[in-house]
Every structure is written in structure tokens, then in C-alpha cells.
Amino acid sequence: MGQTMPGGGRLVAIRPVFHRRRRGAWPELSGSASIAGLHKTPSDLYQVTFSSRPFFSMSSIISISGVTKTYATGFKALKEINLDIERGEIFALLGPNGAGKTTLISIVCGIVNRSSGSVTVDGHDIGKDYRAARSLIGLVPQELTIDAFETVWATVNYSRGLFGKAPNKAFVEKVLRDLSLWDKKDAKAITLSGGMKRRLMIAKALSHEPRVLFLDEPTAGVDVELRQDMWAMVRRLREDGVTIILTTHYIEEAEAMADRVGVINKGEIILVEGKAELMRKLGRKQMTLELRAPLKALPDGLSRYALELSSDGGQLTYTYDNQSDRPGVASLIRDLEAAGLQYRDLDTKNSSLEEIFVNLLRQEP
């Protein structure tokens, strides 16, 4: 099972031909072929079948292809989204308010109907094979939306049942203990603090052992301690092989957590890149020199560096990035010495993901 076929298809089954096919029992047969390694098998005895479905199981766990969403009001929330989420990664989806982050998540999770396009979760189409697709997904929405009159214990077990999982008190207890909610198991949701409600939402999502976890703005309005706890939890989940997709306004969150970053703006994915790659490509560096003696004007020999001189003449700033064809730091330092400039201190800093993000959005028409 799972062997890649010519043309991107996937080997589904090899069956003796005398097996009668029950109606609907082999749902995705799209053709027959002989394949290498099976040439000794008489083709009249065995039928080799493969699916035209692309093979995702090795890398992408979610594949979004040509997805659009136009609301009844005519508002185009998503304009043809194509995105693959790798198995086991932490993917951060960044974007300003109204960019389409929540709409995209809602479509993948089955909460909102898409206007066109297709989405598969671990190879299962979210429309035709919605049970298999949805049972793999846990969702923690942005809003704290819980039945206020249910107890913590009841509501988490309800979530597990809703996703078709057999009752498992020990597992639910572990989830609640991991999220520091065990002491509150008999408390009604209405009596919990905001932070605890957020933990409860996470517990509900984890109660049915998802392989993909969507966290929509998980740390909005959450104190620093809880945020750190959540980050630690997300890392633990990833170690267990859970794929995590988080949307966030807090760029530092994406910077601290994500393996890859996607930027969505006005319903379009404008960039998907490994975080380190993104910072390397688009990250800018800045070197600041504290001069021993203030300068009135830049010496001629340094004009090619486009240096910025502070108004008091005591500080020189050089901005550069990895992709620019500007000369490097080493030659600048040599030229500074050649020009007879002496400096007391030198400081360099990388631009943050936030600066990259803001710059990207500025470049958008």
C-alpha cells in the first residue's frame, strides 16, 4: 500500500480477480496497470488497481488546492488558495485582520463551505470522505465558545464522543492534568477564568487524539505564563508527531515556534517559506558604530556603503541583507580604518519576523 505510481497515482490494492467486487467496496479504483516486480504474476489472476489521488502520505498532511470562498454578500474572502502543510511541522499562518486566516481554517475543518477547490487531509477529501478527514483534526478556535453550564469533565468527554472515540477516562484525565485543569474537572465552564477557558478549549480539541491541530490565535489575551505553557505544550505535541497550524497576530510567537511561515493577505497566500530561510532571504541586518569622535560629514571613501550618519554625528548605521549586492561588513570595517575613523562600540541586529512581515505587506499592491 502506498507505492507511488507513474503519473502520481497511488497503488491501492492487488486483488485476485475472482473476488467479487461489492458495490462501493473499492471506492477509488481508476484504472489497472501492471507494475514492476509483479510481472511474474499472471495478469488474468490478479488485478492491480491504483488511485488517481495524488500521493500525500509521505510529506503533506493537508493539501489545499485552488480553494476560493465568496460569501453571499459578494465578499471574496479567499482567492484561489494553494497550500501544502507538511506532516509533523509547526506551520504559522500570518496575516492582518480580515486576511482570510480564519475562513481558510474553517473550510479545512468543515465549518464553512468552500466556493470551489479541493482540500485533502492525509489523502482524505474533506467533502467526500469528511468523516476520515475530520476525525484527524482538532480545532481550537479564536473565540472562547463553550457551553457555560457544562462541567469541564462533561464537556471534554462530550468532545471525545462527538469525534467517535470510545470513552477513555485515563486519557481524558491525562489531557486535563497536562493542561493543569484536573483540579477544576467538576467546575462549570462559566466559573473558569479566561486562561482556563482557553486551556479547556485546547483540552476539548485534544480529547479525541487529533493528528492535526489548528490553533486559531491561541494566545490572544493570554498572560505570559500561560503563553509559555502553551508553547511548551505545542512543542510536546509536535514531538508526538502532531502537525500544528497556528494563526497568530503575535509575530514573536511564529518566530519562536514555527518551522514554516505562510503569509496571507487579502485572501491570497503571498508567501510560504521555511522560517530560517525566510529570515535569511528577507531578513535585514543592521550594524551600528559608536564613533569616538563625532563626524560632520562622511569621508568620500565610504560613499559606496550608503551609510546613515546620526544628527549628532556620533553614530554610523549600515543596513544590509543577505541577498543585496552591497559590499559586506568586513570591507566596510577595512575602509573605516583606512579612512582613519575610530569607533568605541559596534552592534549588529537581525530584523525580526515582524519587520519582514510588515515589509511584505507594504510591498503588496
Place this chain on the structure above:
Amino acid sequence: MNLRAVWAIYRVEMARAFRTVLQSIISPVISTSLYFVVFGSAIGSRITEIDGISYGAFIVPGLMMLSLLTQSISNASFAIYFPKFVGSIYELLSAPVSYLEIIIAYVGGAATKSIMLGLIILGTAALFVPLRIEHPFWMIAFLVLTAVTFSLFGFIIGIWAKTFEQLQLVPLLIVTPLTFLGGSFYSIHMLPGIWKTITLFNPVVYLISGFRWSFYGKADVSVGVSLGMTLVFLAACIAIVAWIFRTGYRLRN
């Protein structure tokens, strides 16, 4: 079939009924008792028998239907409207649950509650008036069929409603008047000519008539027509629910 999901939803719905026992059970019992005091004893003592049945006993099936209709609608409409209102419906929509399973769970929960209530009212009525049930099978059949049909109707209202006001609008402005004018407290034979015809357009007439027949063997319209009309209304509700789910109307848009 995700039976665990059906059971999970059903259990939550039933738990809410027992959590709000005062509102769900005790309040309808009190209001029904008041009907017996006012209509059965105070006014009923001045009314002679109808179709050979004492007035107090005559109104029992109508009162049960009155509660059954209003409670089925309010249970089911609230059950689906509340998660929509607070936003917790996201979980239901993102779960591996089919539309049929959602319907079975919510409508099953709402119908169970209203059937329990109907039987409690029957028990309460037995304390006030002598009762006989000539066709117990059909009594139960009408009870279940009506509860399921109007729970479905309530489910539709719950999905349609955008505000609490809209949630109350149909039960208050349509269902309650139709129930009062549907022969709960009188036989439609007591109405003057033209009203007798007009009242036949009221679907509740058929429900109450059929239900009363199962008690006393007497009906305003034939039992077959009563059953047929109930089934037509059930089919209409099923068709609307199917359309809602197919289009995602007010759920997935």
C-alpha cells in the same frame, strides 16, 4: 454511523433537561394543572358532556398536545440555536458527524423530553379526571409522531432564527394560536358553519382529533386523515431539513 456522537449529543440534551428541571418539567405540569382547575372544574362544571365524554376528560388529549407541540418546538429550537448563539456549534460542524446523526441526536433528545412531559401531564390529569385510553398503541404512536414532527419543526426554527426574538416568533404567533384554535378545548362540531370549514385548514386540528380518538374512540375528522396529515407535515419538515443541510443554510455559510 457515528453512534458515539449521537449518544454524546443526546446525553448532553437530556442532562440539560434535568439541570433545568423547574423550567422543563415542573412549569408545564403546573400550567396544565391550572388548565384543569379553570377549564375542567370552574368552567367545565357548567358544560355538559361532549360526544358523551365529560368536559374535564375531553380536554386531556388537547392539553397534552398543547404541551407536546410547544415543548417539542422550544426544546429542539433552543438546543440548536444556543450553540449557534454562543459559537460552540463550531465543534459540531467540525466533527465527523453526518446530518442524519445530528438530526437523530437533537430531535431524539427534544422528542424524548416532550414525550416524558406528555406522560407526566397524563399522570397529572389522571388525578383530576377519570381517564380511559381505548387505543393505547395509537395513543403512543400519535404521541411519538407528533413529538418527532414538531421537534423537527423546532430544529428548523432554531437554525433559521438569528435572534432570540425570532426564536420565539413562530411558537408565539403561529403555533400557540393554531393550537388553541385546533380543538383543544372544544369539538369543531360546536363551531358555526363557515368556521367549521376554515378550521380544517389548521393542521393542529388533525393532530388533536386523532389523539383524542386514541383516548375515547371519537374524532372530529377521520383517523386516517389525521394520521395522513401528520405524516405530510413530517415529510415537509424532513424535506426542509434536508435542504438546510444540503445548502449549509445559516450553518456553514
